Amino acid sequence: MSTFDELDLDPRVRQTLTEIGYETPSPIQEKTIPLLLEGRDVLGLAQTGTGKTAAFALPILSRLDLDATGPQALVLAPTRELAIQVSEAFQRYAAHIPGFHVLPIYGGTSYGPQLAGLRRGAHVIVGTPGRLIDHLEKGSLDLTGLKNLVLDEADEMLRMGFIEDVEKILQSVPASRQVALFSATMPGAIRKISQNYLNEPVEISVKTKTSTATNINQRHVPVRAASKLDALTRILEVESFDAMIVFVRTKQLTEELAEKLQARGFSAAAINGDIAQAQRERTIGHLRDGKIDILVATDVAARGLDVERISHVLNYDIPHDTESYVHRVGRTGRAGRSGEAILFVSPRERHMLRSIERATRQQIPQMELPTIDAVNDRRLAKFAQSITDTLAKGGLEVFQDLVAEYERTHDVPAAEIAAALAAMAQGDRPLLLDPEPVEPPARRDGPSFHPGNSDTETYRVEVGRRNRVTPRALVGALANEGGLPSKHIGHIDIRNEHTLIELPADLPEELLSKLRNTQVAGRGLRISRADGEFINRRPRRPGRDGARDRDRDKPRPHRKGQRSPQSRATGGKRREDYSHS
Helix, strand or coil, rough: CHHHHHHHHHHHHHHHHHHCCCCCCCCHHHHHHHHHHHHHCEECCCCCCCHHHHHHHHHHCCCCCCCCCCEEEEEEEHHCHHHHHHHHHHHCCCCCCCCCEEECCCCCHHHHHHHHHHCCCEEEEEHHHHHHHHHHHHHHCCCCCCCCCEEEEEHHHHHCHHHHHHHHHHHHHHCCCCCEEEECCHHHHHHHHHHHHHCCCCEEHHHCCCCCCCEEEEEECCCCCCHHHHHHHHHHHCCCEEEEEEECCCHHHHHHHHHHHHHHHCEEEEEEECCCHHHHHCCCHHHHHCCCCCEECCCCHHCCCCCCCCCEEECCCCCCCCCHHHHHHCCCCHHHEEEEEEEEECCHHHHHHHHHHHHHCCCCCCCCCCCHHHHHHHHHHHHHHHHHHHHHHCCCCHHHHHHHHHHHHHHHHHHHHHHHHHHHHHHCCCCCCCCCCCCCCCCCCCCCCCCCCEEEEEEEECCHHHCCCHHHHHHHHHHHCCCCHHHHHHHEEECCCCEEEECCCCCCCCCCCHHHHCCECCCCCCCEEECCCCCCCCCCCCCCCCCCCEEEEEEECCCCCCEEEEEEEECCCCCCCCCCC
C-alpha cells in the first residue's frame, strides 16, 4: 500500500493530511486519486464509509486554480446532511490553501445566504439536485467554467427520485468536464448514466472488511459535541473497565483530552503520529503493565496495537469510514476475551451510525449515560473502599495519637476531625457532582415532554395539503397541546392527504394519546409512527403517485386571478422551508 506522500497531491493538502493524522490511503483512495489527478473519468463502486469523500476531494483541491472566477468543481449529494458533511471535509482538507471557498447548497433553507455565497464566489459547490436546478433556472449558478463533477451516492439519488435532475445538470455543464461517479450499487439507470455522460471511465470496485467480532458488545451514545467530555467522564466513573482506548480524530485532541482526563484524576496518556517510537513503546508498555489505564489515540497511532487488558474501546469522535470503525473495535476482545465498544454520535452524525450498521450488518443499540446519582454512588463507594484499604494496611499509630491529641486539646469530636482530614485528602475536586437541574413545571395542563438525546423518528398525522394545513399550525399544535419544545420538531413533509414529521423517537404513549385528539385545520391529528414511510426533504406535489416538486420558492404557474397552490397551502406566504426552524 502506498502512502499519501507518494501520491502527486498538492503539498499544502499533504501538510493537512499529516496534521490530521492520515498516513496511508484507503483502498478507494489509493485507486481513485491517481486516476483523477490524471484527468480520467472514474466509476467507483464503493459503500458509504470507505473514504470516498477524500478520494475525490483531495485531487480536486490539488488541481484548483484559485485565481479563476466561478465554480470549478460541483459535487451532487442526495441529502442535506451529506452535502454539509462533504463541504466540511473540503474545508478541513483545504486548511492550508488560503482563499479557498466551498459553498453548500440544499433545500429546506432560505435562498438568501446561498445567493450571497454565489455572488461572493466559491471554488467548489456541494449541493442537492433540486436546489441546484433552482439556481440554474434562476441564473444564479453559472457552471460554464466547471472542470470537475462528482456524483456521490448516485444510487441513493436514484432511489429518492433525483435522476432526472441529475441528468439535467449533466447536460448543463461543459462537455470537457471530468466526472467521478460513486455508487454503492450499480442498477441499470446508474449504469446508463455512466455510459451516456462519462468519457471512457475507469471502473473501480472496492470491498471492505466490515465484520466485527461477535464477542464485542457494541453500544452508541447520542451526545452533542459540547457534552462529550462530561459523557466520557461519567462512563469512566461508572463503567467497570480494565484498560480503555479512546479514539479521537486529531493529534492535537489526543494531548488535550489526555490532559483533561489527568486533571480529573484518571491515569491517561496520549499517542499520536508525532510521538517518537521510543516514547510510543514506553507508553504502550505502561498500558500493558497497568501503570496507565486510558490511552487517547488516533487511528494511525493505534494501528497494530495489541494489549490483552484492553477491555473497552470508546470512539470519542466517530470515524470517517466503516473500515476504520472495524479496525478500532478490533483493539478489544483479543485472544477470545469479551470486549466493549462505545460510540459517541452527535445529532449530525446519525447518518454515519446508520452507515456503520448497514456495513457491519448489525444494529448498535443505544446506551443510556450514567446518571449523576449513579456517579455519586460510585464515588462514595470508592471513597469508603479507600478508607477500608488504608485501615487494612495498618501503621496508623502516629496518626491515631495526633487525632486523639487534637480531640483532647481542641474539644472537637473525632468524626469532625476525620471529616476535615478527608476534605484535605480530596483537595479542590468536589467529591460529589451537583444534582441534575430540575425542569420547570409546564405552564399548561396535561402531559409535557422534555426529550433527552434520543434519535428522531418519522411520525404521520392525518392532515395534509388538501386541508390547507401549514407547518406553523402543526408546530403550534405540537408545542401548545403537547408541551413539546419546538426545537425538537424536525422536518415537516406536507403531502396531499397526510403529513410526515420528524419528532423524538421516545415520545411517551400518554403524549401521543393526547395529540391524537388535537385539532388542526378542523381535523384531528391522529398521530402515529410512520412505519416505513420516510421524510422527503423536498415537498411533494399533489397528483399521481411518484410525482414530485423541487424545493423552490417561486410559485407554480396558475391562472390569472387564482392563488397558487403554495399560496393556498401557506396562507398567502411563500413556502421556503418545510422545516420550521
